[in-house]
Amino acid sequence: MGYIYNSYRFASSGLLLPVGLILPYNGTLSSAPSGTSIWNYASGDRLIRAYSAADGTGGSATLSTYTSGAGGTHTGSNAYMWACYDSGAGYNRYYKTQPNHSHTVTATYRPPRRQQPFVKITTEMETLPQYCGFFSDTTISATGISAFGTNGYYLGAPNSRTAASNQAAAATASLNSVGNHTHEESYVRLDSNNGQLVKNPQTTRGAAAHSNAGTFTESLKNYTIGLWYATTAGLVLPPGAFAFYDQPGTPDGWLVCDGTSGTPDLTNTFLKINTASLGVQSGNDTISISGYSTYAGSHNHSGTNGYDSAIARHTSNSGNHRHTITKSGASLTYPYYRLRVLKADL
Secondary structure, X not given: OOEEEOOOOEEEOOOOEOOOEEEEEOOOOOOOOOOEEEOOOOOOOOEEEEEOOOOEEXXXXXXXXXXXXXXXXXXXXXXXXXXXXXXXXXXXXXXXXXXXXXXXXXXXXXXXXXXXXXXXXXXXXXXXXXXXEEEEOOOOOEOOXXXXXXXXXXXXXXXXXXXXXXEOOEEEEEEOOOOOXXXXXXXXXXXXXXXXXXXXXXXXXXOOOEOEOOEEEEEOOEEEEEXXXXXXXXXXXXXXXXXXXXXXXXXXXXXXXXXXXXXXXXXXXXXXXXXXXXXOEEOOOEEEEXXXXXXXXXXXXXXXXXXXXXXXXXXXXXXXXXXXXXXEEEEOEEEEEEEEEEEEOO
């Protein structure tokens, strides 16, 4: 394929945009440009994940569950306990401490992502429709070609999106409710009715679930790219242009980005916009969480022993506690739609 380039415009002698090529679009899609259709994939909020074979879906925003650090040791307070007193006993109420406990942590993470409209070529063409674009790992500078997108955001495409939308990172970590327990007096008393030594019974209580207060640091496997689009009709793809493709085979003039023929190996790689540092591959699809849950656990007990009403009643503000939720190198593969990435062989 011949190709001519000058500093004012791109001109081509024949590199075709094949049917099935998927291009980012920087216009408002009331209708797709001539020769294209709006590209919608499976429903849901997904990133695009580069691959060298067929398209498909996978991934999850939810991490595998894990166990929090222990916490929650406390004693009961007798400030609100009605005390039965036998003559000469002279005892106070003391309580065993509640042992430390842990929780199962369920965490989710959504990375910063650009929900980007795309169009799909339905009729073979040689030049870019206006507002259609491409991505690249090199800086493109030419009249009629402009950069767009926001650095630091992963490239995604929601279902039926008609305008671009940047979604900020979002993370949650919840701890399931555990910690039902009793408190028990360390002294027994002589029941005045029958002379038996008895312990005061305590009712159980359910611990409140904790929520996230930690820090999430993600490391999705990614390759940094920039987005460019044609501000006017009649331009063609420049050297270094990339696009997605959802058809079998490889069209003439294009290379699959699988690490051969001078292409980057983008297998199982997310694309991240970063025009300040293009063509950098990093990450290993993990995430680390550090810090603590929020505080929870203040509670009260109430009950009777059948003889002395409300003898077991007390509150425990000291039950308020938190847990470490640290997890290093947890596996994370955000929900994705997988597509092949092609590079123009120019």
